[in-house]
Amino acid sequence: MSEIATKIEARFSELGVKVKTDEIETRLDQLINKFKVPAEEARRNVINYFLKQHNIPRTEFFAQRETQVVKVSDIKEDGKWVTLRGKIVKLWESNHESVSQVGLLGDESGTIRFTKWTKAALPQVEEGKSYLFKNVTTSEWQGQFSIKLNRTSEILPIKEDIEVGSTPVEYTGAIVDIQSGSGLIKRCPECNRALVKGACGEHGKVDGIYDLRVKAVMDDGEKVQDILLNREVTEKLTGITLEKAKEMATEALDQSVVLDAIKRQLVGRYFAVSGTKLDRFILVDTISQDVKPIEEEIKKLLSSAASPVAQEA
Template sequence: MIKETAKQIEDRFSEIGFNIPTSEIESRLEKLLNEFKVPAEEARRSVVNYFLKEYNIPRGDFYTQQGNTPTVKVKDINADGKWINIKAKVAQLWDNNHESIGQVGLIGDESGTIKFTKWASAELPGLEEGKSYNFKNVVTNSYQERFQINLNKSSQIEEIEEDIEIGTEMIEFIGAMVGIQAGSGLIKRCPQCNRALIKGVCGEHGKVEGTYDLRIKAVLDNGHNVQDTLLNREVSERLTNITLEEAVHMATEALEQSVVVDKMKEQLVGRYYSVTGPRLDRYILIETISPLPPLERSQIEALLSSMEV
């Protein structure tokens, strides 16, 4: 990845008339990524900014897009380092505690979904789940063989009235619930953008008086694959028989919100479930979940027998 990223940076500098030795670019990237554990895209930006300053190159020269920026669908994003426009709806905003990232999550159109990262330094307007936007001058990026888009200072965001339908792939999965992740149970959300608060702080709007919500971030395992899932308030209430009001009461009495997720873990972890819902990135957004009875000894023996060579 270091050599590929370094080559892309070198090529772009070369296009605007500056020859930067590849070895210097690779050396800086390697130090940031491997020694300081900086995220890949942030390392890339840091290296580019270093050489812009070192050679006194205006940022606009480096980040100027060539020709007309095409408007594309999610399914058409298949190359790294391309400037595009895209109309999409915000499907999810993810929890984020990295200072350099303003917002991160998923956007989508009728052709699918894709991860986005909006850098804090871009000083762009905040995004809200469920709203549709016209994203202009965003740049594609590839990480771990998955494409994503990044919003920087050259990008623009325009909210649009159109309610964009997000195309999704429906999934059925059967497995044991082997864990419930942090950020589950009784949580608080920002009343302005709906993102989950971290210690009472919204990454976009700072310290706010949040509104309570319930969710479960569960991990299912079928013996071959591990699957991350998300259960919203309604599904969580049906599965656990704990309503939002009861969860707030439990936390108030115990003076501790964690009692809710502890109760959920006690009820759910170690049991088998059949779930269905749309796939968004690495998650299944569970719409239906049905507990399955424990396997009988005869079923276990039959399974073991079928696995014998």
């Protein structure tokens, strides 16, 4: 019932009229619980009551605002109202009470982060299920787009199982940092999550399985980009195989020697990467050292050395 009340309040507020939610709820409660009026009829009755009170024509209230149906990859502008079909790829823990759910959803064209406000009073979504997300707003922060589900949004489950596509991307820049959780790591044998201090977030203390990966930050002079290299790509790039990494750690009695070796090899160098975008990361398929910036530096040095007259003047 509070869901219905919130929706009514939101629609009136769009029309510039302030109606109190508890006042709507009281009327709904009376009709539904006291007079046993069906919910849909009660809703109409309450809407009509407030329409009359505020002198608003019915047609205006029920006018459908048609929002455009878009694909994830079409979202390139901030503050637009859109509708999209998508599958919930991942849900993250919300760390703020104003956010009821936060995660990643995707369609054939790619993935996008979403935030569902608690105030929106919308139904809960589940990982792996597909929905129609009606009347959501787009938002941009530091070049990353996301969608927000608010009080005028709707979530309708759909039967179709949407295949989530990936967005191929390329990026060139310098690796400026290697993040913790890189190098030789251990994963949970149950869920494959990376262990933190020998424990899985879900399964507690477990006997982990070794893996090798790199989480790095790149910078192209304009914006930074997080990249993720899996074991295969890491081995190929650094020449440190998983076996070698285990040997290094055993010898030093310290896992972090692998991370240090990777840092020495990669930080401060230019690379060209290609892969697929997943939330804020690029999952890297190929990475190669980019020699262009170095060639340009040499060219600059050579040209300034070749014209001593110009330099004197």
